[in-house]
Amino acid sequence: MVSPILELTDVNKSFGHVQANKNINLKINKGTIHGIIGENGAGKSTLMSIVFGLYQANSGSIKINGKEINLRSPRDSIINGIGMVHQHFMLVENFTVLENIILGFEGETVFGEKLQKAKEDLEKLCQTYNFNIDLDATISDLSVGFRQRVEILKSLYRGAEILILDEPTGVLTPQEVDELFKILRSLKDEGKTIVLITHKLIEIMDLTSEVSVMRQGEMVGHTKTEDTSKEQLAEMMVGRSVLLRVDKKEIKKGETVFKVNNLSVKDDLDVTRVKDVNLEICSGEILGIAGVTGNGQTELLEALSGIRKVESGSIELFGEKISDQNNFLNPRMLKEKGLAHVPEDRQRMGLISDFKAHENLIFGYHDQEPYSKSAILNNKEITEYSNKVMQEYDVRPNSPNLITSNFSGGNQQKIILSRELNENPKVLLVGQPTRGVDIGAIEFIHQRLIDMRDKGAAILLASVELDEILSLSDRIIVMFDGKIVGEKENKNVTDRELGLLMAGVA
Amino acid sequence: MEFLSDIASLINSTLRISTPLVFAAMAGIFAERSGVIDFSLEGKMLMAAFVAAVGSYYLGNPWLGLLLAIIVCVCLSMLHGFASVTHKGDQVVSCVAINILIIGLTTALAAAWFGQAGLTPTLNEEQRFLEIHLPFADSVRDIPIIGTLYSDILSGHYVFVYLAYLSVPIVFWIVFKTSFGLRLRAVGENPSAVDTAGINVFAMRYKALAVNGVLIAFAGAHLSTAVNANFFREMSAGRGYLALAAMIFGKWHPKTALIACLLFGFTDALQIRLQGVELPAIGEIPVQLIQALPYILTVVLLAGFVGKAIAPNAIGQPYIKER
Numbered sequence: 119m120v121s122p123i124l125e126l127t128d129v130n131k132s133f134g135h136v137q138a139n140k141n142i143n144l145k146i147n148k149g150t151i152h153g154i155i156g157e158n159g160a161g162k163s164t165l166m167s168i169v170f171g172l173y174q175a176n177s178g179s180i181k182i183n184g185k186e187i188n189l190r191s192p193r194d195s196i197i198n199g200i201g202m203v204h205q206h207f208m209l210v211e212n213f214t215v216l217e218n219i220i221l222g223f224e225g226e227t228v229f230g231e232k233l234q235k236a237k238e239d240l241e242k243l244c245q246t247y248n249f250n251i252d253l254d255a256t257i258s259d260l261s262v263g264f265r266q267r268v269e270i271l272k273s274l275y276r277g278a279e280i281l282i283l284d285e286p287t288g289v290l291t292p293q294e295v296d297e298l299f300k301i302l303r304s305l306k307d308e309g310k311t312i313v314l315i316t317h318k319l320i321e322i323m324d325l326t327s328e329v330s331v332m333r334q335g336e337m338v339g340h341t342k343t344e345d346t347s348k349e350q351l352a353e354m355m356v357g358r359s360v361l362l363r364v365d366k367k368e369i370k371k372g373e374t375v376f377k378v379n380n381l382s383v384k385d386d387l388d389v390t391r392v393k394d395v396n397l398e399i400c401s402g403e404i405l406g407i408a409g410v411t412g413n414g415q416t417e418l419l420e421a422l423s424g425i426r427k428v429e430s431g432s433i434e435l436f437g438e439k440i441s442d443q444n445n446f447l448n449p450r451m452l453k454e455k456g457l458a459h460v461p462e463d464r465q466r467m468g469l470i471s472d473f474k475a476h477e478n479l480i481f482g483y484h485d486q487e488p489y490s491k492s493a494i495l496n497n498k499e500i501t502e503y504s505n506k507v508m509q510e511y512d513v514r515p516n517s518p519n520l521i522t523s524n525f526s527g528g529n530q531q532k533i534i535l536s537r538e539l540n541e542n543p544k545v546l547l548v549g550q551p552t553r554g555v556d557i558g559a560i561e562f563i564h565q566r567l568i569d570m571r572d573k574g575a576a577i578l579l580a581s582v583e584l585d586e587i588l589s590l591s592d593r594i595i596v597m598f599d600g601k602i603v604g605e606k607e608n609k610n611v612t613d614r615e616l617g618l619l620m621a622g623v624a
Numbered sequence: 625m626e627f628l629s630d631i632a633s634l635i636n637s638t639l640r641i642s643t644p645l646v647f648a649a650m651a652g653i654f655a656e657r658s659g660v661i662d663f664s665l666e667g668k669m670l671m672a673a674f675v676a677a678v679g680s681y682y683l684g685n686p687w688l689g690l691l692l693a694i695i696v697c698v699c700l701s702m703l704h705g706f707a708s709v710t711h712k713g714d715q716v717v718s719c720v721a722i723n724i725l726i727i728g729l730t731t732a733l734a735a736a737w738f739g740q741a742g743l744t745p746t747l748n749e750e751q752r753f754l755e756i757h758l759p760f761a762d763s764v765r766d767i768p769i770i771g772t773l774y775s776d777i778l779s780g781h782y783v784f785v786y787l788a789y790l791s792v793p794i795v796f797w798i799v800f801k802t803s804f805g806l807r808l809r810a811v812g813e814n815p816s817a818v819d820t821a822g823i824n825v826f827a828m829r830y831k832a833l834a835v836n837g838v839l840i841a842f843a844g845a846h847l848s849t850a851v852n853a854n855f856f857r858e859m860s861a862g863r864g865y866l867a868l869a870a871m872i873f874g875k876w877h878p879k880t881a882l883i884a885c886l887l888f889g890f891t892d893a894l895q896i897r898l899q900g901v902e903l904p905a906i907g908e909i910p911v912q913l914i915q916a917l918p919y920i921l922t923v924v925l926l927a928g929f930v931g932k933a934i935a936p937n938a939i940g941q942p943y944i945k946e947r
Contacts, residue, residue, distance in 0.1 A: 172820065172945070193822025208817040210810045211937070221810050222821030224803035 121184035123148040123311050124169065124200075124280055129178030131164055138164040140335045142178070146280070146328075151302065151312040153322040153343070156332030157355055157556035158527055162315045163205070165332070166282050170202040171195035182280075193222075201273025202282040207265050209257045216240065216253040219272045236275075243274055247301060262410070263294040270301065281305065282313040287321060291410055292584065292617035299325055317355075317557075319348040320585075331355055356558045364564045364589045367572055371592075372401035375576045376545045381431035383414075383421040390429065391417040393600035399545070399576040404567065406591030406608070407580040408616050414600035415580040416462055419549045422578070423459040424449040425467075435545065453482065458538040460531075462549030462580070468534045469522050476504035476518035478533055483541070511536040512562060528559030535566060546570060546577045552586060564590060584613045598622040632776040634893055639777070639785055640851065642889030644669065644843035644860075646788040648867030649874065649881040650795045651839035655701075657799065657876055658832035659812035659938040663719030664704055665840055666864025667726040668697045672844020674730040677744045677855035678737070680751040689751075690845045697844070698837030700726075705833045709826055712942030731857055742857030744848075753850040755780050784846035789882075791839065796878040808832055812936035815943040825943045843867075862919075869922045876936060884925075891918045 122145040131139040138161045146152045156162045167173045169180065171189035179186055182198050189195050195202075209218050216237060225232040237253060244251055249267050257265060266286060273281055283302075287295045302312050302325065314326060322329050323343065331339045331354040339354050352360045376399040383392035391414045399405045409415055420426035422433060424447050432442040435455055440447050449459065461467035469478050480489045480500055488499045504518035511532045513525070522530060531551065538546070548567065552560045567590060571577055581587050587594055594611065596604040596619035604619040648665045655662035672693040680689030700722060707718040731742040738744055761779035764771045799805040811818045811828045819825050843863070848855040866888055874881030895914040902908050 170820070171822075191822055191824070192820050196822050202820070204816075204820065206816075208814070208820040210813045210817050212813060213810065217806060217810075218817070221806060221817065222823045224806065226803065228802050 120148070121181070122146055123183055124313075125181040125184075126165075126169070127179045127181070129165065129168060129180070130176045131161075131168060131173060132176060138335050139168070139175070142337050144330055144337060144340075146311060146313060148311050149306065149309050150328055151306050151314060151326045153314045153316065153326035153329040154332060155316055155319070155322050155329060155351060155355060157317060157558075158554050159334075159556070160332040160355070161335040162332050163284055166202065166284060166313065166315055169195065170200060170282060196276050196278075199277055199279035200282065201276060201278025201280070203266065203269040203273065203284065203286060205284040205286075205288065207269055209265060209268060211258040212256060214254050214256055215251055215260075215268050215271075218257060218268060219253075219275050223276055240271065240275060243271060247271075247274075247304065249301075262289045263291075263297065266290070266298065267301070278310070280311045280313065282315070284315045285317070286314070287316070287318065289411060289582075291620045292613050293621055293623075319351055322351065323348060333357060352557060356556070358558070360557055360561055364568060366568055366590075369592050370402045370572075370574075372574060374398050375401050375436055376578070377434040377437075378422070379432050379434070381418070381421065381433065382429040383417045383426055384429050385417055391600050392421065392429075394431070395597075395600075395602055397595060397602065399578055401544070401574045401576050402571060403592040404571050404577040404579055404590050406587035406594045407578065407597055408584060408587045408594055408620060409580075409582070409597035410620050411582050413597045413620075415549070415597055417600075418597070419459070419462065419547055419578075419580055423457070423461070423547050424452045450482075453541075456544035458541065458543035458546050460534055460538050460546070460548045460551060462553070464527075464530055464534055464553075469530060471521075471523035473522055474519050475508070475513070475522055475525065475533060476500050478522050479504050479507060479518070479537055482537065507536045507540065508533075511566075526556065526559075527554040528556045528563075531555050531563060532559065535563060539566060539570060542573070542575075543570075544575060546575050548577060549580045550582065551579070552581070552583065584616060587616075588613060596620055628772060629776065630897075632772050634890075634897060635777050636780070637893040637896070638886060638890045639789075640781060640889075641892045642885045643782075643785045643788040644846050644863050645867045645870055645885040645888055646792065646882060647784075647839050647843035647846070648864055649871040649885050650791050650878060651836045651843070652868055652871040653795060653799070653876055653878060653881060654808070654832045654839070655836040656871065656939055657808050657812045657936055658829045659815060659936055659941065659943075660705070660708060660829055660833060661715040661719065661940050662704070662836060663716055663868065664700065664722040664864075665868055666860055666862065667719075667723035668700050668837070668840045669844045669847070669864045670730060670858065670860040671700060671726045672697050672841040673848035673859055674734070674744070674844075674855045676841075676845035677747065677848040678733075680747055680849050681745055684751055686747075686751060686753050686845070686849045689849055690841065693845050694838050694841040697841040698834050701833040701837035701840075702830065705830050708942060709829045709833075712944065715940050715942075727858060730855070734855065734857075742855075744855040747849060747853045751849070752853050753782050753784070753845075755782055756786070782846065782850035784842055784850055787842060788846075791842075792878050792882045799878065804831075809936075812938055815938055815941075819943070819945065825945075829943075840864075866918065866922060869926055872935075873922075873925050875934065888918050888921065891921050 124146040126142055126144040129139055129142040142165055154162050164173065168175045171192045171194050180189060187198055219240060220236050240253055249271060251264060251267055251271065286298060290298065306312055316322060326343045329341055329343050330337060331351060333355060378395060378397045381392055381395045382390055385391045395418060407415055417426060421428050428441050428443050428446055430443050433440050435457065440452065465471060484490055484495065488496060490496055501518055508516045508518060513529050513532045551563050555563065567577060579590060591608050594606045594608055595602050596616055598620060599622060603622065648669060652662050652665055675696045676689040676693040679692035680686045683689065704718050704722060707713040708715040734744055735741040758779040761775045765775040799808060807818060807823055807828055811825055815825045818828065847859055870884035870888055871881045873884040895917045898909065898914050899911050
């Protein structure tokens with residue numbers, strides 16, 4: 119019996135009162151692709167940060183090739199052959215690829231010979247794995263997919279035998295994901311060990327040979343991938359059975375309610391991010407906006423919701439012009455006209471994290487009856503309402519007096535949704551409704567959006583999760599570089615087709 | 625001929641006046657490139673001036689005074705690091721505290737030790753740095769142009785003047801051509817990247833602050849043991865802030881920071897020249913207005929006249945490893 123390349127025994131880690139990892143046991147065999155799956159906040163990233171030496175475990179032991187090691191810093195891990203590609207890349211943006219890779223492993227005080235040698239070695243590595251990276255390119259000029267390759271190259275150059283990837287596909291187009299998986303498979307064939315942290319079931323089924331499931335800081339199961347199914351894994355992750363598909367009735371499309379004509383919008387740095395966009399949404403339909411992050415979706419939603427000034431073009435609601443470059447209605451006036459907005463960035467724009475849940479539940483309506491009368495808040499009424507709505511939306515824990523930041527991402531999102539949906543808006547703008555939200559809550563949120571649609575609301579849904587766009591939308595538009603590069607009825611359209619559009623290729 | 629010697633003496637004083645600014649700007653580059661704001665250049669320069677003067681007075685050797693100033697300034701930098709790197713305090717507040725502390729401390733200590741608030745005894749020739757006259761300076765003076773350049777501009781400066789201009793290429797070399805420089809720049813841009821590369825972020829910032837302390841000590845010693853022969857109250861007179869502005873104006877780069885320092889030095893030299901001079905059509909310009917010239921220039925330059933200054937990405941942010 120060969121000892122596993124990486125073995126964790128009874129690893130514990132807590133941050134203050136929160137125990138992020140409880141008695142974790144894990145064995146990873148050499149030359150495999152091992153998946154670690156769990157919902158957001160299940161403790162996957164924390165666990166791998168411990169293996170990478172970034173955090174120190176409170177107790178427990180870590181063995182590599184059967185030998186117990188003490189990991190006090192990432193340096194110890196790197197020396198022991200562990201490499202990690204973080205979810206947020208650890209790259210210095212204004213450095214070149216070469217500078218980023220040698221950082222910390224320069225091998226000489228003054229640059230000279232070793233730098234040249236490093237360059238030659240890296241060029242060889244690039245050729246071996248077909249990476250196609252220009253070592254002298256500056257990181258900020260590279261696409262996300264290439265930056266990820268730089269991270270992988272960095273780990274390989276530092277001699278990684280075990281490569282940990284934390285949610286590597288979150289920011290990639292389907293084509294980039296294919297490329298990444300190709301690279302990972304070829305690394306496995308070379309005898310490297312890959313640990314893939316993800317919350318996407320499909321990736322686990324696609325790529326891994328073994329899988330470990332985490333839930334609320336605990337390891338709840340290990341299995342061979344071939345012996346399990348998506349449904350079974352989902353159930354292990356959430357702790358109850360989950361519906362993975364959304365049930366959707368046939369569309370009952372009404373009249374056009376929301377119309378955008380030749381809209382252009384600039385961002386804070388005066389760069390035009392939305393370019394000449396035209397779109398229409400009818401009542402009773404969900405229009406999905408697909409696209410890689412940063413292609414103008416954020417600015418589009420901000421302009422439509424009255425947060426950002428319109429540069430040119432106009433927006434019409436029920437045939438009435440509500441915004442153009444000369445004047446635009448503020449969010450409050452739009453709200454009165456029946457427009458609701460669930461912002462992309464829930465921490466920054468959707469909620470006031472330091473407020474109590476009941477305050478966030480009525481914020482924006484706080485000066486209206488029955489929540490207040492003559493400028494004085496009616497706390498009894500607010501608490502009653504909060505209790506009722508939190509039950510209805512299954513916000514856990516059901517305590518209106520808890521500070522909002524203490525709720526999980528999914529429950530925070532439910533708080534926003536309940537506030538925005540409560541007034542039965544005629545137009546609903548939704549950005550990234552399930553970002554950082556656990557599977558159980560995703561199911562609930564999706565169902566609510568479908569209910570709104572069936573009740574006749576016009577919904578604009580922007581999401582970087584293609585699965586979400588595909589399962590909810592009636593019609594899909596794709597944004598690339600601020601422009602709409604494609605529009606499809608959601609019938610027989612595949613994620614491949616959308617992926618090509620998202621990459622600006624098709 | 626008169627005109628030429630006027631120009632020569634203007635350049636000569638520009639070089640001298642810019643010297644403390646250059647040291648301070650280089651010191652600032654080390655701190656800020658590592659991600660630590662250093663507003664306390666002003667206070668440290670003042671402290672260095674005081675310690676150098678007192679040290680030279682008691683020990684009889686200006687070099688020992690300088691050494692003491694270096695030790696004290698490195699300690700002050702470590703204090704700034706302790707507050708803002710280790711304990712993640714607000715960097716600007718820490719700097720302001722140091723500056724205020726030092727204004728009071730130098731005045732009080734001078735009063736306690738020498739009986740005069742904010743004044744140290746005058747140093748004799750043994751106790752201070754003297755102007756260095758380069759060899760043959762007198763004999764070649766009469767050769768046109770070259771003689772002026774060598775004898776009136778290059779020769780006759782304090783040792784610090786030469787060291788300051790020497791420090792610029794050295795700083796450039798360290799920051800851009802060594803692995804220490806690479807790590808220094810990285811830690812100010814993205815400390816997480818440095819941490820995950822197995823380098824201690826905190827140690828890197830402390831090292832940068834130590835170099836910062838050494839460099840700023842030279843600026844202070846120049847003021848009290850070279851151009852002046854004693855310390856007097858608030859003798860740094862905003863030079864630390866001016867150097868900080870020059871560094872920002874120079875985009876945290878040694879070469880451009882040097883140019884900015886020279887520009888500030890030049891306006892200062894010019895204002896001394898212009899005092900009391902009648903300008904055609906305008907008449908005599910009020911002294912106060914002329915003296916304000918370098919500061920007005922600072923505001924104008926920093927107000928975006930030279931394009932947006934892009935600071936190191938992580939500047940001012942304490943590194944927090946665990947969430």
